[in-house]
């Protein structure tokens with residue numbers, strides 16, 4: 001094998017000759033169109049000169065199919081005789097045609113020719129560096145905000161989901177900390193079967209903490225959640241917040257990354273870890289990947305190219321046996337009863353499906369039924385409500401791309417508690433007492449009627465979504 005390097009100017013000579021430099025492999029340099037290589041050009045004394053690439057000259061080179069041809073062109077048309085010297089379907093050497101100007105379509109279409117615009121490739125490759133630098137800087141800021149603290153509380157939502165658990169584990173990895181110095185805690189506990197399976201299979205501890213115990217920590221990091229979420233518990237301050245949920249309320253934090261463009265907080269954390277050069281071991285990769293998968297419903301919901309990139313990075317690092325062990329959904333018979341209740345009590349109001357579960361022993365059954373309810377009938381929006389502990393909880397799902405249920409939910413329910421979310425999924429959590437008092441209702445079943453009445457007001461703002469309810 002030989003390398004043949006054809007150049008018509010010095011611009012690409014360095015790149016072209018570097019590509020052709022291989023120990024023990026001969027390089028033949030050809031200067032085309034009057035080009036004179038400078039004194040520093042490699043192998044200058046053996047360079048061949050061709051003012052024009054005639055077929056006679058090309059034949060004397062005796063280029064074989066096993067050789068490699070590199071063209072560094074300032075004027076690509078000068079090389080047309082070279083690329084067309086070989087039969088399009090017959091034996092031809094591979095040609096790497098490097099040019100910043102357009103190469104003729106005829107040359108570019110040949111199967112043995114690959115056209116490369118180095119400047120475009122470099123631009124494409126390097127433009128991401130700005131983002132990488134800023135991610136690295138942010139990761140360092142995050143680490144700096146926490147590194148001197150002996151006791152860091154990593155706080156999640158009350159019933160932590162895989163995204164929150166994985167993000168908490170990522171904070172621990174970033175700090176090089178364990179459960180003793182940076183425990184992952186919640187005011188509630190992990191109730192969902194799959195999520196408990198995640199803790200068991202990955203050996204993760206998520207303990208409970210009382211609101212009054214928060215003061216005992218040097219720093220509070222909220223992952224996948226923000227201070228306004230804890231409004232009903234009290235005023236819980238955070239030093240660090242990393243989340244992807246929209247919250248219109250303002251609050252203070254030393255370090256805040258809240259980006260609703262991400263499908264999962266785990267994606268943000270995976271970017272930080274990789275920018276900071278922290279090794280993502282199999283256990284952590286499995287957790288983060290599971291966080292991305294569950295929050296984005298396997299990249300089908302609220303996901304961005306960044307979630308795809310994180311997915312790509314984590315996939316080969318994760319343990320897929322553990323992953324399938326975690327994600328196999330299992331329903332306990334008590335939970336099945338809620339599904340039965342949901343199907344029986346469902347009410348279609350135009351394109352809105354309303355389901356009322358009454359008292360729910362576990363809050364997470366409400367969003368689960370909401371996910372499930374998207375499979376019922378032709379409705380485009382589902383609202384599933386129930387009472388969990390002392391709160392009225394409503395989970396909303398939307399398949400209509402023209403609707404923003406996050407904004408709709410905030411508009412309808414924010415005055416009674418916390419309410420909002422994404423375009424495709426939203427949630428309202430309202431203290432039962434406050435809600436029923438405001439609506440002049442008494443008890444759980446009247447809360448249902450009050451919610452139906454509120455949903456009915458959509459008739460005016462979103463005609464076509466709900467039909468008149470009648471009596």
Ligand SMILES: [Mn+2]
Pocket residue numbers: 163164224244263264265295
């Ligand atoms: Mn999340």
